[in-house]
Amino acid sequence: MESGCWHVEKRAGLKSDSFRKDNENVPETGCLSIVVLGASGDLAKKKTFPALFNLFRQGFLQPDEVHIFGYARTKISDDELRNRIRGYLINDKNASPEQVEKLSKFLELIKYVSGSYDSEEGFRLLDKEISEHELSKNSVEGTSRRLFYLALPPSVYPSVCKMIRNFSMNKSDLGGWTRIVVEKPFGKDLESAEQLSTQIGELFEEPQIYRIDHYLGKELVQNLLVLRFANRFFLPLWNRDNIDNVQIVFREDFGTDGRGGYFDEYGIIRDIIQNHLLQVFCLVAMEKPVSLKPEYIRDEKVKVLQSVLPIKDEEVVLGQYEGYRDDPTVPDQSNTPTFATVVLRIHNERWEGVPFVLKAGKALNSRKAEIRVQFKDVPGDIFKCKKQGRNEFVIRLQPSEAMYMKLTVKQPGLEMSTAQSELDLSYGQRYQGVSIPEAYERLILDTIRGDQQHFVRRDELKAAWEIFTPLLHRIDDGKMKPLPYQPGSRGPAEADALLAKAGYVQTHGYIWIPPTL
Incomplete structure:
Protein backbone atom coordinates (compact mmCIF):
# COMPACT_ATOMS: atom_id res chain seq x y z
CA MET A 1 0.00 0.00 0.00
CA GLU A 2 1.32 3.44 -0.92
CA SER A 3 2.03 5.95 1.84
CA GLY A 4 0.44 9.39 1.69
CA CYS A 5 3.79 11.00 0.98
CA TRP A 6 4.50 8.79 -2.04
CA HIS A 7 1.06 9.60 -3.43
CA VAL A 8 1.77 13.30 -3.07
CA GLU A 9 5.11 12.88 -4.81
CA LYS A 10 3.49 11.43 -7.89
CA ARG A 11 1.13 14.41 -8.05
CA ALA A 12 4.03 16.83 -7.77
CA GLY A 13 6.16 14.97 -10.32
CA LEU A 14 8.95 14.18 -7.84
CA LYS A 15 9.37 10.51 -8.74
CA SER A 16 12.22 8.05 -9.07
CA ASP A 17 14.57 10.10 -11.27
CA SER A 18 14.85 12.58 -8.40
CA PHE A 19 17.35 10.53 -6.41
CA ARG A 20 19.60 9.72 -9.37
CA LYS A 21 23.14 9.37 -7.98
CA ASP A 22 22.63 9.47 -4.23
CA ASN A 23 19.99 6.67 -4.25
CA GLU A 24 19.79 5.01 -7.64
CA ASN A 25 17.80 1.83 -7.07
CA VAL A 26 15.41 2.54 -4.20
CA PRO A 27 12.15 4.48 -4.66
CA GLU A 28 11.66 7.42 -2.33
CA THR A 29 8.93 6.78 0.21
CA GLY A 30 9.96 9.03 3.09
CA CYS A 31 8.51 12.38 4.01
CA LEU A 32 10.27 15.64 3.32
CA SER A 33 11.85 17.88 5.95
CA ILE A 34 13.22 21.24 4.80
CA VAL A 35 15.59 22.89 7.28
CA VAL A 36 16.39 26.59 6.81
CA LEU A 37 19.55 27.37 8.75
CA GLY A 38 19.89 31.08 9.41
CA ALA A 39 16.09 31.31 9.57
CA SER A 40 16.06 34.71 11.25
CA GLY A 41 18.36 36.35 8.68
CA ASP A 42 17.55 38.57 5.68
CA LEU A 43 18.21 35.93 3.01
CA ALA A 44 15.84 33.45 4.62
CA LYS A 45 13.09 36.06 5.13
CA LYS A 46 13.37 37.70 1.72
CA LYS A 47 14.16 34.74 -0.53
CA THR A 48 14.04 31.26 1.02
CA PHE A 49 10.73 31.35 2.88
CA PRO A 50 8.91 33.24 0.07
CA ALA A 51 10.15 30.62 -2.41
CA LEU A 52 8.92 27.80 -0.18
CA PHE A 53 5.55 29.52 0.23
CA ASN A 54 5.15 29.91 -3.53
CA LEU A 55 5.98 26.23 -4.04
CA PHE A 56 3.39 25.37 -1.39
CA ARG A 57 0.83 27.73 -2.94
CA GLN A 58 1.31 26.09 -6.35
CA GLY A 59 0.91 22.57 -4.98
CA PHE A 60 4.52 21.39 -5.17
CA LEU A 61 4.71 21.09 -1.38
CA GLN A 62 1.74 19.48 0.35
CA PRO A 63 0.84 19.60 4.06
CA ASP A 64 0.80 15.81 4.33
CA GLU A 65 4.27 15.61 2.74
CA VAL A 66 6.45 18.35 4.13
CA HIS A 67 7.49 20.08 7.32
CA ILE A 68 9.73 23.15 7.48
CA PHE A 69 12.20 23.78 10.28
CA GLY A 70 13.89 27.09 10.97
CA TYR A 71 17.18 27.01 12.87
CA ALA A 72 19.16 30.00 14.17
CA ARG A 73 20.83 31.34 17.29
CA THR A 74 18.05 33.83 18.05
CA LYS A 75 15.88 32.64 20.95
CA ILE A 76 12.33 33.06 19.63
CA SER A 77 9.20 30.91 19.53
CA ASP A 78 7.55 29.24 16.53
CA ASP A 79 4.94 32.01 16.40
CA GLU A 80 7.56 34.75 16.58
CA LEU A 81 9.36 33.33 13.54
CA ARG A 82 6.06 33.02 11.69
CA ASN A 83 5.23 36.65 12.46
CA ARG A 84 8.69 37.80 11.33
CA ILE A 85 8.37 36.23 7.89
CA ARG A 86 4.64 36.79 7.35
CA GLY A 87 5.04 40.25 5.84
CA TYR A 88 7.51 38.92 3.26
CA LEU A 89 5.01 36.31 2.02
CA ILE A 90 1.86 38.32 1.35
CA ASN A 91 0.53 41.82 1.84
CA ASP A 92 -2.27 41.33 4.38
CA LYS A 93 -4.02 44.56 3.31
CA ASN A 94 -4.44 43.42 -0.30
CA ALA A 95 -4.74 39.67 0.28
CA SER A 96 -7.90 37.76 -0.47
CA PRO A 97 -9.45 35.45 2.17
CA GLU A 98 -8.20 32.47 0.12
CA GLN A 99 -4.63 33.81 0.18
CA VAL A 100 -4.77 34.42 3.93
CA GLU A 101 -6.06 30.90 4.49
CA LYS A 102 -3.30 29.46 2.31
CA LEU A 103 -0.70 31.43 4.22
CA SER A 104 -2.06 30.23 7.56
CA LYS A 105 -1.77 26.61 6.43
CA PHE A 106 1.80 27.21 5.27
CA LEU A 107 2.84 28.90 8.52
CA GLU A 108 1.47 25.92 10.46
CA LEU A 109 4.14 23.80 8.77
CA ILE A 110 6.98 25.88 10.24
CA LYS A 111 8.67 24.93 13.49
CA TYR A 112 11.61 26.78 15.02
CA VAL A 113 14.65 25.36 16.81
CA SER A 114 17.18 27.62 18.52
CA GLY A 115 20.83 26.67 18.74
CA SER A 116 24.34 27.74 17.82
CA TYR A 117 26.00 26.64 14.58
CA ASP A 118 28.70 24.58 16.30
CA SER A 119 26.53 23.10 19.04
CA GLU A 120 26.02 19.35 19.34
CA GLU A 121 23.09 20.02 21.65
CA GLY A 122 21.32 22.27 19.13
CA PHE A 123 21.65 19.84 16.24
CA ARG A 124 20.61 16.86 18.38
CA LEU A 125 17.48 18.81 19.28
CA LEU A 126 16.92 19.60 15.59
CA ASP A 127 17.28 15.90 14.74
CA LYS A 128 14.79 15.01 17.49
CA GLU A 129 12.20 17.46 16.08
CA ILE A 130 12.68 16.16 12.53
CA SER A 131 12.43 12.53 13.66
CA GLU A 132 9.18 13.24 15.53
CA HIS A 133 7.74 14.73 12.33
CA GLU A 134 8.83 11.69 10.32
CA LEU A 135 7.29 9.29 12.85
CA SER A 136 4.04 11.25 12.76
CA LYS A 137 3.93 10.56 9.01
CA ASN A 138 4.61 6.84 9.54
CA SER A 139 7.96 7.20 7.81
CA VAL A 140 10.37 4.29 8.33
CA GLU A 141 13.72 5.37 9.80
CA GLY A 142 16.24 5.91 7.00
CA THR A 143 13.66 6.56 4.28
CA SER A 144 13.16 10.23 5.04
CA ARG A 145 14.29 13.10 2.84
CA ARG A 146 16.15 15.91 4.57
CA LEU A 147 17.03 19.12 2.78
CA PHE A 148 19.29 21.56 4.63
CA TYR A 149 19.35 25.09 3.20
CA LEU A 150 22.34 27.09 4.52
CA ALA A 151 21.16 30.72 4.44
CA LEU A 152 24.35 31.56 6.32
CA PRO A 153 27.75 33.21 5.88
CA PRO A 154 30.26 30.82 4.27
CA SER A 155 32.51 31.14 7.34
CA VAL A 156 30.19 28.82 9.29
CA TYR A 157 29.62 26.27 6.50
CA PRO A 158 32.29 23.82 7.73
CA SER A 159 31.05 23.72 11.34
CA VAL A 160 27.38 23.54 10.31
CA CYS A 161 28.04 20.76 7.79
CA LYS A 162 29.98 18.84 10.44
CA MET A 163 27.06 19.15 12.88
CA ILE A 164 24.56 18.03 10.21
CA ARG A 165 26.75 15.09 9.26
CA ASN A 166 27.23 13.91 12.85
CA PHE A 167 23.84 14.62 14.41
CA SER A 168 21.05 15.58 11.99
CA MET A 169 21.29 13.73 8.69
CA ASN A 170 19.29 10.76 7.48
CA LYS A 171 20.34 7.77 9.56
CA SER A 172 20.68 5.12 6.85
CA ASP A 173 20.34 4.58 3.12
CA LEU A 174 16.96 2.89 2.70
CA GLY A 175 15.59 5.21 0.04
CA GLY A 176 15.86 8.58 1.68
CA TRP A 177 18.53 11.24 1.29
CA THR A 178 20.30 14.20 2.85
CA ARG A 179 21.06 17.20 0.61
CA ILE A 180 22.89 20.41 1.44
CA VAL A 181 22.22 23.73 -0.33
CA VAL A 182 25.00 26.31 0.05
CA GLU A 183 24.83 29.93 -1.06
CA LYS A 184 27.57 32.00 -2.66
CA PRO A 185 30.15 33.33 -2.12
CA PHE A 186 32.04 30.05 -2.34
CA GLY A 187 35.32 31.43 -1.04
CA LYS A 188 37.17 34.64 -1.98
CA ASP A 189 39.76 33.16 -4.33
CA LEU A 190 40.97 29.81 -5.64
CA GLU A 191 42.73 28.78 -2.42
CA SER A 192 39.85 29.61 -0.07
CA ALA A 193 37.28 28.06 -2.43
CA GLU A 194 39.28 24.83 -2.66
CA GLN A 195 39.68 24.77 1.12
CA LEU A 196 35.92 25.21 1.58
CA SER A 197 35.18 22.54 -1.04
CA THR A 198 37.55 20.12 0.67
CA GLN A 199 36.02 20.72 4.10
CA ILE A 200 32.48 20.12 2.84
CA GLY A 201 33.62 17.33 0.51
CA GLU A 202 35.03 15.35 3.44
CA LEU A 203 31.56 15.31 4.99
CA PHE A 204 29.24 14.86 1.99
CA GLU A 205 29.43 13.30 -1.47
CA GLU A 206 29.31 15.65 -4.46
CA PRO A 207 25.77 14.52 -5.48
CA GLN A 208 24.55 15.65 -2.03
CA ILE A 209 25.97 19.20 -2.39
CA TYR A 210 23.98 21.88 -4.22
CA ARG A 211 25.96 25.11 -4.74
CA ILE A 212 23.24 27.58 -5.60
CA ASP A 213 23.70 30.46 -8.03
CA HIS A 214 20.26 32.00 -8.35
CA TYR A 215 21.01 33.39 -11.82
CA LEU A 216 20.82 29.84 -13.14
Missing part, protein backbone atom coordinates in the same frame (compact mmCIF):
# COMPACT_ATOMS: atom_id res chain seq x y z
CA GLY A 217 17.19 29.74 -12.03
CA LYS A 218 16.12 32.82 -13.99
CA GLU A 219 13.61 32.12 -16.76
CA LEU A 220 15.59 33.71 -19.60
CA VAL A 221 18.83 32.05 -18.49
CA GLN A 222 17.04 28.69 -18.49
CA ASN A 223 15.91 29.48 -22.04
CA LEU A 224 19.46 29.79 -23.39
CA LEU A 225 20.00 26.11 -24.14
CA VAL A 226 16.62 25.87 -25.88
CA LEU A 227 17.33 28.96 -27.98
CA ARG A 228 20.77 27.79 -29.03
CA PHE A 229 20.18 24.12 -29.65
CA ALA A 230 16.49 23.84 -30.64
CA ASN A 231 16.44 26.51 -33.38
CA ARG A 232 18.04 25.72 -36.73
CA PHE A 233 18.77 29.29 -37.75
CA PHE A 234 21.01 29.91 -34.73
CA LEU A 235 23.23 26.87 -35.28
CA PRO A 236 25.25 28.16 -38.27
CA LEU A 237 25.41 31.74 -36.90
CA TRP A 238 26.69 31.06 -33.38
CA ASN A 239 30.43 31.28 -34.00
CA ARG A 240 33.39 33.58 -34.72
CA ASP A 241 32.53 33.76 -38.44
CA ASN A 242 29.34 35.71 -37.74
CA ILE A 243 29.50 37.11 -34.21
CA ASP A 244 31.77 40.09 -33.58
CA ASN A 245 31.42 40.43 -29.80
CA VAL A 246 29.21 39.44 -26.86
CA GLN A 247 28.29 41.56 -23.84
CA ILE A 248 26.88 40.20 -20.58
CA VAL A 249 25.75 43.14 -18.49
CA PHE A 250 24.47 43.67 -14.94
CA ARG A 251 23.54 47.22 -13.89
CA GLU A 252 22.03 48.54 -10.67
CA ASP A 253 20.79 52.09 -10.15
CA PHE A 254 21.51 52.05 -6.40
CA GLY A 255 24.64 51.75 -4.30
CA THR A 256 25.46 49.42 -1.42
CA ASP A 257 22.42 50.61 0.59
CA GLY A 258 23.63 49.74 4.08
CA ARG A 259 25.59 46.68 2.96
CA GLY A 260 28.85 48.58 2.53
CA GLY A 261 30.73 46.54 5.11
CA TYR A 262 29.78 43.24 3.50
CA PHE A 263 30.26 44.48 -0.05
CA ASP A 264 33.67 45.99 0.65
CA GLU A 265 34.95 42.58 1.67
CA TYR A 266 34.10 41.17 -1.77
CA GLY A 267 33.63 43.85 -4.43
CA ILE A 268 31.70 43.73 -7.69
CA ILE A 269 33.84 41.02 -9.35
CA ARG A 270 33.40 38.51 -6.53
CA ASP A 271 29.80 39.56 -5.89
CA ILE A 272 28.47 39.47 -9.47
CA ILE A 273 30.95 38.74 -12.26
CA GLN A 274 32.85 35.66 -11.08
CA ASN A 275 29.61 33.79 -10.41
CA HIS A 276 26.38 35.16 -11.93
CA LEU A 277 27.78 36.59 -15.18
CA LEU A 278 30.29 33.78 -15.63
CA GLN A 279 27.47 31.22 -15.41
CA VAL A 280 25.58 33.06 -18.15
CA PHE A 281 28.83 33.25 -20.15
CA CYS A 282 29.13 29.44 -19.98
CA LEU A 283 25.64 28.89 -21.36
CA VAL A 284 26.21 31.37 -24.20
CA ALA A 285 29.57 29.88 -25.22
CA MET A 286 29.38 26.13 -24.46
CA GLU A 287 29.11 23.37 -27.04
CA LYS A 288 25.98 21.24 -27.38
CA PRO A 289 25.90 18.59 -24.64
CA VAL A 290 25.34 14.92 -25.46
CA SER A 291 21.94 15.12 -23.76
CA LEU A 292 20.12 17.16 -21.14
CA LYS A 293 21.45 15.05 -18.29
CA PRO A 294 22.92 17.45 -15.72
CA GLU A 295 26.42 15.98 -15.82
CA TYR A 296 26.71 16.35 -19.60
CA ILE A 297 25.64 20.00 -19.41
CA ARG A 298 28.06 20.73 -16.59
CA ASP A 299 30.87 18.96 -18.47
CA GLU A 300 30.49 21.40 -21.37
CA LYS A 301 30.45 24.41 -19.03
CA VAL A 302 33.73 23.27 -17.49
CA LYS A 303 35.32 22.90 -20.95
CA VAL A 304 34.47 26.53 -21.76
CA LEU A 305 35.96 27.80 -18.51
CA GLN A 306 39.14 25.79 -19.07
CA SER A 307 39.49 27.39 -22.52
CA VAL A 308 39.49 30.99 -21.22
CA LEU A 309 42.83 32.78 -21.66
CA PRO A 310 44.41 34.74 -18.76
CA ILE A 311 42.82 38.17 -18.31
CA LYS A 312 44.99 41.07 -19.47
CA ASP A 313 45.20 44.21 -17.32
CA GLU A 314 44.63 46.40 -20.38
CA GLU A 315 41.30 44.64 -20.94
CA VAL A 316 39.97 45.54 -17.48
CA VAL A 317 38.42 48.81 -16.29
CA LEU A 318 37.56 49.21 -12.62
CA GLY A 319 35.42 51.93 -11.05
CA GLN A 320 34.23 53.13 -7.65
CA TYR A 321 31.31 55.53 -7.42
CA GLU A 322 31.86 58.83 -5.64
CA GLY A 323 30.38 58.71 -2.17
CA TYR A 324 30.98 54.96 -1.69
CA ARG A 325 33.58 55.62 1.03
CA ASP A 326 31.17 57.92 2.87
CA ASP A 327 29.49 54.78 4.19
CA PRO A 328 30.77 54.48 7.79
CA THR A 329 31.21 50.70 7.35
CA VAL A 330 33.59 51.22 4.38
CA PRO A 331 37.31 51.96 5.04
CA ASP A 332 38.40 55.48 4.07
CA GLN A 333 41.09 54.14 1.71
CA SER A 334 39.01 51.31 0.24
CA ASN A 335 40.29 50.01 -3.11
CA THR A 336 37.18 47.89 -3.68
CA PRO A 337 35.61 48.29 -7.15
CA THR A 338 31.87 48.92 -7.38
CA PHE A 339 32.12 48.72 -11.19
CA ALA A 340 34.11 46.47 -13.50
CA THR A 341 34.33 45.75 -17.21
CA VAL A 342 36.37 42.63 -18.03
CA VAL A 343 37.09 41.13 -21.45
CA LEU A 344 37.30 37.33 -21.60
CA ARG A 345 38.73 35.51 -24.61
CA ILE A 346 38.14 31.85 -25.39
CA HIS A 347 40.88 29.82 -27.05
CA ASN A 348 38.90 27.30 -29.09
CA GLU A 349 37.69 26.73 -32.63
CA ARG A 350 34.26 28.31 -32.20
CA TRP A 351 35.22 31.53 -30.41
CA GLU A 352 38.83 32.38 -31.23
CA GLY A 353 39.07 36.17 -31.58
CA VAL A 354 35.58 36.99 -30.23
CA PRO A 355 35.68 39.20 -27.11
CA PHE A 356 33.19 38.40 -24.35
CA VAL A 357 32.67 41.55 -22.30
CA LEU A 358 31.41 41.02 -18.75
CA LYS A 359 30.26 44.28 -17.17
CA ALA A 360 28.70 44.95 -13.78
CA GLY A 361 28.24 48.03 -11.65
CA LYS A 362 26.35 49.74 -8.86
CA ALA A 363 24.94 53.29 -8.71
CA LEU A 364 24.58 53.47 -12.50
CA ASN A 365 21.95 55.18 -14.64
CA SER A 366 19.69 52.16 -15.06
CA ARG A 367 18.80 48.78 -13.60
CA LYS A 368 18.96 45.80 -15.93
CA ALA A 369 20.69 42.55 -16.74
CA GLU A 370 21.04 41.40 -20.34
CA ILE A 371 23.03 39.47 -22.92
CA ARG A 372 23.87 41.38 -26.09
CA VAL A 373 25.20 39.36 -29.05
CA GLN A 374 26.45 41.68 -31.80
CA PHE A 375 26.92 40.31 -35.30
CA LYS A 376 29.51 41.42 -37.83
CA ASP A 377 28.81 44.00 -40.53
CA VAL A 378 26.98 42.90 -43.66
CA PRO A 379 29.57 42.55 -46.46
CA GLY A 380 28.84 44.56 -49.61
CA ASP A 381 26.53 47.02 -47.86
CA ILE A 382 24.47 48.20 -50.85
CA PHE A 383 22.00 50.09 -48.63
CA LYS A 384 24.73 52.17 -46.93
CA CYS A 385 23.15 51.44 -43.57
CA LYS A 386 26.25 50.52 -41.59
CA LYS A 387 26.13 53.82 -39.72
CA GLN A 388 22.73 52.89 -38.29
CA GLY A 389 24.14 49.92 -36.41
CA ARG A 390 24.65 46.20 -36.60
CA ASN A 391 22.31 43.27 -36.10
CA GLU A 392 22.10 42.37 -32.43
CA PHE A 393 20.34 39.61 -30.56
CA VAL A 394 19.44 40.86 -27.08
CA ILE A 395 18.20 38.73 -24.20
CA ARG A 396 16.84 40.90 -21.38
CA LEU A 397 17.13 38.84 -18.18
CA GLN A 398 15.56 41.45 -15.90
CA PRO A 399 13.42 43.50 -15.59
CA SER A 400 10.83 43.28 -18.43
CA GLU A 401 12.01 39.85 -19.57
CA ALA A 402 12.32 39.79 -23.35
CA MET A 403 14.26 38.61 -26.38
CA TYR A 404 14.56 40.81 -29.42
CA MET A 405 16.58 40.92 -32.61
CA LYS A 406 17.71 44.35 -33.81
CA LEU A 407 17.67 44.39 -37.60
CA THR A 408 17.60 46.81 -40.50
CA VAL A 409 14.29 47.25 -42.36
CA LYS A 410 12.87 49.57 -44.99
CA GLN A 411 11.36 52.73 -43.57
CA PRO A 412 7.64 52.80 -44.56
CA GLY A 413 7.01 55.29 -47.38
CA LEU A 414 7.87 56.01 -50.99
CA GLU A 415 11.62 56.43 -50.44
CA MET A 416 14.07 53.51 -50.25
CA SER A 417 15.43 54.43 -46.86
CA THR A 418 16.36 52.10 -44.03
CA ALA A 419 15.86 52.13 -40.25
CA GLN A 420 16.61 49.95 -37.25
CA SER A 421 13.70 48.01 -35.79
CA GLU A 422 13.26 44.74 -33.95
CA LEU A 423 11.61 41.34 -33.91
CA ASP A 424 10.39 41.30 -30.35
CA LEU A 425 9.35 38.56 -27.92
CA SER A 426 8.42 40.41 -24.75
CA TYR A 427 7.24 37.98 -22.12
CA GLY A 428 4.76 40.33 -20.47
CA GLN A 429 2.92 40.72 -23.78
CA ARG A 430 3.27 37.23 -25.24
CA TYR A 431 2.59 35.27 -22.04
CA GLN A 432 -0.12 37.34 -20.40
CA GLY A 433 -1.44 35.78 -17.24
CA VAL A 434 1.58 33.48 -16.92
CA SER A 435 3.54 33.97 -13.74
CA ILE A 436 7.30 33.74 -14.22
CA PRO A 437 8.65 31.84 -11.22
CA GLU A 438 11.33 33.31 -9.00
CA ALA A 439 14.75 31.74 -9.41
CA TYR A 440 14.80 30.41 -5.85
CA GLU A 441 11.51 28.56 -6.36
CA ARG A 442 12.87 26.69 -9.34
CA LEU A 443 16.19 25.86 -7.71
CA ILE A 444 14.69 24.59 -4.45
CA LEU A 445 12.32 22.41 -6.47
CA ASP A 446 15.29 21.12 -8.50
CA THR A 447 17.04 20.23 -5.24
CA ILE A 448 14.02 18.23 -4.08
CA ARG A 449 13.97 16.46 -7.45
CA GLY A 450 17.71 15.78 -7.31
CA ASP A 451 18.40 17.69 -10.53
CA GLN A 452 21.84 19.33 -10.32
CA GLN A 453 21.82 20.85 -13.83
CA HIS A 454 21.46 24.40 -12.51
CA PHE A 455 23.96 24.09 -9.69
CA VAL A 456 27.71 24.60 -9.68
CA ARG A 457 29.92 21.50 -9.64
CA ARG A 458 33.22 21.51 -7.72
CA ASP A 459 35.50 21.37 -10.78
CA GLU A 460 33.42 24.13 -12.39
CA LEU A 461 33.88 26.31 -9.31
CA LYS A 462 37.62 25.65 -9.37
CA ALA A 463 37.90 26.58 -13.07
CA ALA A 464 35.93 29.81 -12.46
CA TRP A 465 38.25 30.89 -9.64
CA GLU A 466 41.32 30.05 -11.73
CA ILE A 467 40.18 32.68 -14.26
CA PHE A 468 39.67 35.53 -11.79
CA THR A 469 42.01 34.88 -8.86
CA PRO A 470 45.14 36.46 -10.42
CA LEU A 471 43.18 39.63 -11.27
CA LEU A 472 41.57 39.76 -7.82
CA HIS A 473 44.94 39.42 -6.09
CA ARG A 474 46.32 42.33 -8.13
CA ILE A 475 43.36 44.44 -7.02
CA ASP A 476 43.67 43.31 -3.39
CA ASP A 477 47.38 44.20 -3.43
CA GLY A 478 46.60 47.72 -4.70
CA LYS A 479 48.29 47.15 -8.06
CA MET A 480 45.08 48.09 -9.90
CA LYS A 481 43.02 51.11 -8.85
CA PRO A 482 39.33 51.79 -9.51
CA LEU A 483 38.48 54.99 -11.37
CA PRO A 484 35.96 57.39 -9.80
CA TYR A 485 32.57 57.81 -11.47
CA GLN A 486 29.46 59.83 -10.74
CA PRO A 487 26.43 57.97 -9.29
CA GLY A 488 23.72 57.82 -11.93
CA SER A 489 26.20 57.71 -14.83
CA ARG A 490 27.19 54.89 -17.19
CA GLY A 491 30.34 54.31 -15.15
CA PRO A 492 33.88 55.39 -16.03
CA ALA A 493 34.27 56.73 -19.58
CA GLU A 494 37.25 54.38 -19.96
CA ALA A 495 34.82 51.45 -19.88
CA ASP A 496 33.06 52.67 -23.02
CA ALA A 497 36.46 53.15 -24.66
CA LEU A 498 37.39 49.55 -23.80
CA LEU A 499 34.08 48.37 -25.24
CA ALA A 500 34.76 50.22 -28.50
CA LYS A 501 38.28 48.79 -28.59
CA ALA A 502 36.79 45.31 -28.20
CA GLY A 503 34.77 45.96 -31.37
CA TYR A 504 31.35 46.94 -30.10
CA VAL A 505 29.53 49.38 -32.39
CA GLN A 506 26.89 51.42 -30.62
CA THR A 507 23.56 51.98 -32.34
CA HIS A 508 22.69 55.67 -32.51
CA GLY A 509 19.12 56.93 -32.61
CA TYR A 510 17.54 53.61 -31.62
CA ILE A 511 16.00 52.74 -28.25
CA TRP A 512 14.18 49.51 -27.52
CA ILE A 513 10.85 50.27 -25.83
CA PRO A 514 9.15 47.36 -24.05
CA PRO A 515 5.62 46.89 -25.43
CA THR A 516 2.76 48.02 -23.23
CA LEU A 517 -0.01 45.55 -22.45
